[in-house]
Amino acid sequence: MKPAKEQGTSRAKGPAIDPSNDIEFRAVSKRYGDVTAVAGVDLAVPKGAFVALLGPSGCGKTTCLRMIGGFEQPTEGTVLIENRPMNGVPPYQRPVNMVFQHYALFPHLDVMANVSYGLRQMRPPLARTEVQRRSEEALELVRLGGYARRRIHELSGGQQQRVALARAIVNRPAVLLLDEPLAALDRKLRTAMQFELQTLQRELGITFLLVTHDQEEALSMSDFVCVMNAGRVAQTGTPREVYDTPNSLFVADFVGKTNHLSGTLEPGGVLRLANGVGLAVGGNGTGRVAVVLRPEAIRLHPEAAGRGFAGTVTHRIFLGSTVEYAVAADGLGDFLVTADRGKSDGTAEPGARVRLAFDPTALHLYPS
Amino acid sequence: MRAFVVAAYLFLYAPIALVVLFSFNAGRNASEFTGFSVEWYGKAFSNTFLVQALQNSLIIAFVSAVLAAIFGTMAAIAIERMSERARLVFDGLFAAAIVVPGVVIGIATLVALVTMLGLINPLIAGVWPGENPPRIGLGYFSVIAAHGLFTMAVVTMIVRARIAGLGRDMVEASGDLYATPFGTFRQIVLPQILPSIVAGFLLAFTFSFDDFIVAFFVSGSKTTLPMYVFASIRRGVTPEINAVATTVLVASLFLILGAHFLMRPRSNKPVEG
Numbered sequence: 174m175k176p177a178k179e180q181g182t183s184r185a186k187g188p189a190i191d192p193s194n195d196i197e198f199r200a201v202s203k204r205y206g207d208v209t210a211v212a213g214v215d216l217a218v219p220k221g222a223f224v225a226l227l228g229p230s231g232c233g234k235t236t237c238l239r240m241i242g243g244f245e246q247p248t249e250g251t252v253l254i255e256n257r258p259m260n261g262v263p264p265y266q267r268p269v270n271m272v273f274q275h276y277a278l279f280p281h282l283d284v285m286a287n288v289s290y291g292l293r294q295m296r297p298p299l300a301r302t303e304v305q306r307r308s309e310e311a312l313e314l315v316r317l318g319g320y321a322r323r324r325i326h327e328l329s330g331g332q333q334q335r336v337a338l339a340r341a342i343v344n345r346p347a348v349l350l351l352d353e354p355l356a357a358l359d360r361k362l363r364t365a366m367q368f369e370l371q372t373l374q375r376e377l378g379i380t381f382l383l384v385t386h387d388q389e390e391a392l393s394m395s396d397f398v399c400v401m402n403a404g405r406v407a408q409t410g411t412p413r414e415v416y417d418t419p420n421s422l423f424v425a426d427f428v429g430k431t432n433h434l435s436g437t438l439e440p441g442g443v444l445r446l447a448n449g450v451g452l453a454v455g456g457n458g459t460g461r462v463a464v465v466l467r468p469e470a471i472r473l474h475p476e477a478a479g480r481g482f483a484g485t486v487t488h489r490i491f492l493g494s495t496v497e498y499a500v501a502a503d504g505l506g507d508f509l510v511t512a513d514r515g516k517s518d519g520t521a522e523p524g525a526r527v528r529l530a531f532d533p534t535a536l537h538l539y540p541s
Numbered sequence: 542m543r544a545f546v547v548a549a550y551l552f553l554y555a556p557i558a559l560v561v562l563f564s565f566n567a568g569r570n571a572s573e574f575t576g577f578s579v580e581w582y583g584k585a586f587s588n589t590f591l592v593q594a595l596q597n598s599l600i601i602a603f604v605s606a607v608l609a610a611i612f613g614t615m616a617a618i619a620i621e622r623m624s625e626r627a628r629l630v631f632d633g634l635f636a637a638a639i640v641v642p643g644v645v646i647g648i649a650t651l652v653a654l655v656t657m658l659g660l661i662n663p664l665i666a667g668v669w670p671g672e673n674p675p676r677i678g679l680g681y682f683s684v685i686a687a688h689g690l691f692t693m694a695v696v697t698m699i700v701r702a703r704i705a706g707l708g709r710d711m712v713e714a715s716g717d718l719y720a721t722p723f724g725t726f727r728q729i730v731l732p733q734i735l736p737s738i739v740a741g742f743l744l745a746f747t748f749s750f751d752d753f754i755v756a757f758f759v760s761g762s763k764t765t766l767p768m769y770v771f772a773s774i775r776r777g778v779t780p781e782i783n784a785v786a787t788t789v790l791v792a793s794l795f796l797i798l799g800a801h802f803l804m805r806p807r808s809n810k811p812v813e814g
């Protein structure tokens with residue numbers, strides 16, 4: 174995903190229509206009285222992509238989805254679906270479907286009637302056999318083939334979730350909107366559903382726009398991530414870009430675990446840390462900076478190695494395939510270090526003296 | 542403590558139990574049970590005055606409950622779409638309408654109807670082409686209007702609770718799946734609130750059927766069943782009256798149980814596993 178325009182700058186030319194976008198936000202804001210839920214968001218969701226809208230609770234993700242679905246109207250700006258402005262278009266005339274956070278299934282209808290609901294609203298009406306065939310296909314697709322005649326309350330949470338999914342995809346919408354679809358499932362089921370959603374998206378070729386506050390979910394499933402903060406877009410990019418080169422302290426913190434250091438940038442591109450050590454990081458700014466370092470970018474060596482910062486292991490947390498260490502570095506404070514279990518540095522005991530080594534290019538510097 | 546509870550229940554239900562018991566009494570004496578018989582039921586329901594009163598009551602209860610169900614449901618839907626503040630006001634007004642004493646409703650309706658008829662009847666007489674213009678007086682219509690008004694509040698309260706429990710999600714989901722607002726009402730809202738509408742209808746029917754006070758004020762020359770019972774009790778309690786009372790009791794119980802059954806909560810809560 175790419176921002177439709179850079180934030181803060183104004184659009185020089187008239188609206189350029191990009192035929193490859195399924196959804197576009199142009200300077201969209203939404204206010205509820207004094208509360209600004211969404212503040213000047215520009216966004217483009219390319220056709221056929223799996224896009225995640227990631228951000229902390231209350232940052233305006235759901236409001237964005239609801240403006241696409243047509244349940245809310247933007248206070249300012251325009252939402253376009255398949256390049257058509259959607260101002261004043263009611264939900265039932267929009268070519269998108271939504272999987273609601275709490276599924277919103279119809280309890281008085283059985284599974285089949287829930288799934289076929291959208292098809293049965295089509296005007297002119299579809300043939301009965303067509304409705305039947307497509308609904309059965311959708312149920313097969315979410316592996317609920319034998320459940321057509323079940324009542325909704327007879328299903329487990331995971332099954333209800335799949336009915337909600339089938340009910341939406343059966344209509345072959347241009348875009349499928351998913352609002353925290355996996356939040357109510359337990360961990361194991363959630364992982365399984367992550368794979369299923371990915372497979373489904375590839376098979377159907379429908380554009381998916383998924384809202385989540387879970388960074389792991391966003392990074393693992395999507396082609397593009399849009400990180401939001403306080404109603405604004407903080408960064409958009411591929412999961413790798415957002416994780417490896419976060420453009421702000423907020424994004425760095427939100428999309429993964431971080432170590433925070435502070436230091437001063439000196440002329441000649443030298444970063445002076447709190448313990449007096451200078452690191453060559455390049456660049457030409459000066460002044461105090463906030464420094465972020467990912468835990469897996471650090472390697473632990475025995476003290477005798479002689480290179481890197483000395484410190485003492487204070488905690489060790491076994492996470493299965495990886496091991497997490499808390500290390501108190503002399504003169505620098507506490508560090509979080511992730512190490513592969515198999516590697517030799519995965520065996521340091523609490524209390525052990527170690528050395529922390531990292532490549533200065535792994536440091537992310539932000540003006541503080 | 543336990544004895545106290547038992548005493549309280551005895552106090553509440555013993556008189557009713559006696560009425561039921563003596564409706565099956567073979568003898569005429571209301572103080573001594575002389576054997577089982579259903580003859581008083583037969584006697585009661587071959588009394589033409591009583592049957593006429595019963596018929597009046599059934600017609601009034603049915604028509605007023607139908608009107609209450611229709612208008613009460615419409616009010617409930619309208620209130621749901623109001624702003625938060627307006628909703629509070631109207632919810633409060635409907636709750637208040639339920640607790641207004643029957644005497645007040647009776648007098649108020651009587652005054653309002655008499656005033657209204659005093660205006661309407663001369664108007665009709667003015668435009669009537671023939672000799673004897675019809676005069677609208679108190680009767681079926683006035684009792685139905687009075688009952689319909691206060692039982693409508695009951696329907697509104699019950700349906701309101703159900704609609705509020707439906708939640709915004711389901712209506713939005715239906716719209717998301719291409720249903721028009723009317724389509725959503727017909728396919729999603731109505732089927733789910735129908736049980737509460739029927740429950741409201743049953744309660745409205747019961748309230749109207751059992752009402753004495755309001756009917757006493759506004760029924761004009763028509764006699765409803767409670768009015769007939771009241772009038773005949775002044776000539777002494779007869780086993781015949783006990784039989785009528787027992788019939789009304791059983792019918793009311795069934796209606797209220799039916800309403801209760803229809804109002805039971807339901808949910809989408811998933812099964813375990």
Ligand SMILES: Nc1ncnc2c1ncn2[C@@H]1O[C@H](COP(=O)(O)OP(=O)(O)O)[C@@H](O)[C@H]1O
Nearest residue numbers: 205208209210229230231232233234235236237
């Ligand atoms: N209908 C509403 N009325 C008032 N405030 C709202 C409404 N919907 C959302 N908000 C506010 O807008 C902000 C963003 O909400 P939301 O989009 O639900 O966030 P998210 O989905 O990212 O958790 C929150 O501060 C929330 O309180």
Ligand SMILES: [Mg+2]
Nearest residue numbers: 231234235236
């Ligand atoms: Mg949300």
